[in-house]
Amino acid sequence: MSLQELQQRVLQAVLAERSPFLRELRDDERADAASRLAIYRNGYRVRLRDALAIEFPGLGKLLGGRFARMLERYVDAHPSEHYNIRWHGAGIAAFLRYALPWREKPALAELAELDWAISTCFDAADEAEFDAAELASVPADAWPALRLRLQNHLQLVPTCHNIEAFRRAADGSSHRPRLRRYEQTRQLLVWRQSLTVHYRVLAADEFSALTGAIKGESFAALCERLAAFHDDAEAMPRMVGLLRQWLADGLVGGRFAD
Amino acid sequence: MQTTNHPLPYLGYGLGLRVEYYESLLEQPGKVEWLEIVSENYMVAGGRPLVWLDRFRERFPMVMHGVSMSIGSTDPLDEDYLTRLAALARRVQPAWISDHLCWTGVQGINLHDLMPLPYTEEALAHVVDRVRRVQDVLGRRILLENVSSYIHFADAQLTEWQFLAAVAERADCLILLDINNIYVSAHNHGFSPLDYLDGIPAARVQQFHLAGHEDGGPLLIDTHDAPIIDGVWQLYRQALRRYGRVSTMIERDDHMPPLAELLAELNDARSIAEPLLQAAA
Numbered sequence: 001m002s003l004q005e006l007q008q009r010v011l012q013a014v015l016a017e018r019s020p021f022l023r024e025l026r027d028d029e030r031a032d033a034a035s036r037l038a039i040y041r042n043g044y045r046v047r048l049r050d051a052l053a054i055e056f057p058g059l060g061k062l063l064g065g066r067f068a069r070m071l072e073r074y075v076d077a078h079p080s081e082h083y084n085i086r087w088h089g090a091g092i093a094a095f096l097r098y099a100l101p102w103r104e105k106p107a108l109a110e111l112a113e114l115d116w117a118i119s120t121c122f123d124a125a126d127e128a129e130f131d132a133a134e135l136a137s138v139p140a141d142a143w144p145a146l147r148l149r150l151q152n153h154l155q156l157v158p159t160c161h162n163i164e165a166f167r168r169a170a171d172g173s174s175h176r177p178r179l180r181r182y183e184q185t186r187q188l189l190v191w192r193q194s195l196t197v198h199y200r201v202l203a204a205d206e207f208s209a210l211t212g213a214i215k216g217e218s219f220a221a222l223c224e225r226l227a228a229f230h231d232d233a234e235a236m237p238r239m240v241g242l243l244r245q246w247l248a249d250g251l252v253g254g255r256f257a258d
Numbered sequence: 259m260q261t262t263n264h265p266l267p268y269l270g271y272g273l274g275l276r277v278e279y280y281e282s283l284l285e286q287p288g289k290v291e292w293l294e295i296v297s298e299n300y301m302v303a304g305g306r307p308l309v310w311l312d313r314f315r316e317r318f319p320m321v322m323h324g325v326s327m328s329i330g331s332t333d334p335l336d337e338d339y340l341t342r343l344a345a346l347a348r349r350v351q352p353a354w355i356s357d358h359l360c361w362t363g364v365q366g367i368n369l370h371d372l373m374p375l376p377y378t379e380e381a382l383a384h385v386v387d388r389v390r391r392v393q394d395v396l397g398r399r400i401l402l403e404n405v406s407s408y409i410h411f412a413d414a415q416l417t418e419w420q421f422l423a424a425v426a427e428r429a430d431c432l433i434l435l436d437i438n439n440i441y442v443s444a445h446n447h448g449f450s451p452l453d454y455l456d457g458i459p460a461a462r463v464q465q466f467h468l469a470g471h472e473d474g475g476p477l478l479i480d481t482h483d484a485p486i487i488d489g490v491w492q493l494y495r496q497a498l499r500r501y502g503r504v505s506t507m508i509e510r511d512d513h514m515p516p517l518a519e520l521l522a523e524l525n526d527a528r529s530i531a532e533p534l535l536q537a538a539a
Contacts, residue, residue, distance in 0.1 A: 011367060030477065031477055043371055080367065126305065192305065195305060
């Protein structure tokens with residue numbers, strides 16, 4: 001048997017739910033081959049489960065005692081394909097959207113998305129923050145065409161539940177909150193300022209303006225978006241207020257050249 | 259092979275850098291002389307891990323220790339992985355780079371474990387070729403570490419130490435000898451750990467690992483979650499007698515004790531090694 005065939009057989013045996021007989025492995029007086037192989041089979045599952053539990057604390061808070069079982073089902077359904085064990089978490093939200101019984105509770109997939117956004121934001125590429133003082137030099141007639149460049153690592157997580165409360169409870173080691181469902185979809189923004197990852201719920205008007213800014217729309221276009229939510233007289237001050245907050249939060253990386 | 263062949267430095271007594279010790283190690287480094295990082299933990303785009311990495315790199319000599327090269331796999335070498343590893347090496351400028359003599363997956367699936375190879379001529383030729391190619395990419399000789407193992411293959415033609423020694427000689431790489439892994443595998447497979455030490459060419463041994471393990475019934479399990487046991491300390495003494503002064507570090511990955519306990523354990527290593535080495539000199 002070639003080395004390649006042997007490795008494939010051992011791999012399949014490690015992934016199998018039950019320890020199969022492999023004639024390529026040897027028993028001895030200390031332990032038989034099946035119980036030796038079982039160390040790798042158990043180790044694979046425990047390592048993945050433990051690594052994923054670290055990346056999905058909010059989901060763990062929501063699922064409680066059912067969390068470990070869900071992770072085991074995910075690991076059994078999806079062998080890991082990335083050398084970094086943590087990256088196996090990239091498929092959890094999708095799994096929760098299709099796999100029974102979890103797909104019947106959409107909050108689970110939503111919370112998995114939030115946990116994963118926080119995890120990937122943590123070590124996303126470093127980006128410089130835009131110096132607000134640079135905006136002071138923008139002439140008044142150039143403001144309508146001004147286009148901001150937002151940080152690449154920003155992520156938006158849509159949800160119909162209070163999923164952020166579960167993540168907060170997990171991070172603060174506090175009690176499991178009560179799950180609430182909302183009629184309207186809410187949007188959570190996840191971002192990193194310096195080394196700290198933040199998340200907050202966006203008001204509907206801010207979500208619209210931020211979506212436009214991410215697309216590279218002009219300041220005038222962002223104000224137009226806000227006009228759908230506010231009187232004409234209020235849209236501009238609201239946009240200025242949002243811009244101040246975005247700058248303070250470090251969401252802005254620069255401005256596009258005209 | 260386009261590698262630099264400067265003699266590698268002797269670094270003394272070090273620890274594995276772990277998140278749990280970031281702050282305490284900066285505040286009270288004790289007599290930690292160098293650090294070993296797990297390469298994959300810092301093969302990221304940015305953020306906190308690289309900030310901490312740079313902080314420690316300013317203060318300590320550092321080596322890079324990987325767990326995912328999968329040098330023995332029959333899948334193609336992961337070019338993306340090697341590119342990222344090389345990029346990290348440019349940032350860290352480590353004294354050396356190591357990984358394990360094992361395979362971690364095949365068919366694109368990763369088992370996240372250090373799977374032992376069958377010690378055959380076919381596997382030997384396969385690994386030697388891949389080590390040479392990795393060394394070409396990295397532009398330096400790498401260290402390969404012996405792993406703890408629990409299965410043995412019916413068709414083995416060589417002992418583990420014959421296999422490791424042959425890989426090192428034929429591929430011109432160096433050896434990271436994990437003393438605990440020798441102890442664990444000797445127990446699990448019924449060979450003499452002293453035969454193992456005798457079979458390894460001293461000139462290739464660049465680093466020692468020390469660690470604790472778990473007695474899991476009939477077999478010992480390499481868990482890195484407990485203090486180093488007396489049997490491993492005894493084997494460390496034997497290794498020092500055979501190989502002389504070798505950079506030594508302690509790995510701890512679970513049930514993390516206060517840093518002071520690890521520093522005391524590192525001092526135990528120093529207290530064992532220094533009198534023995536001075537007497538030998």
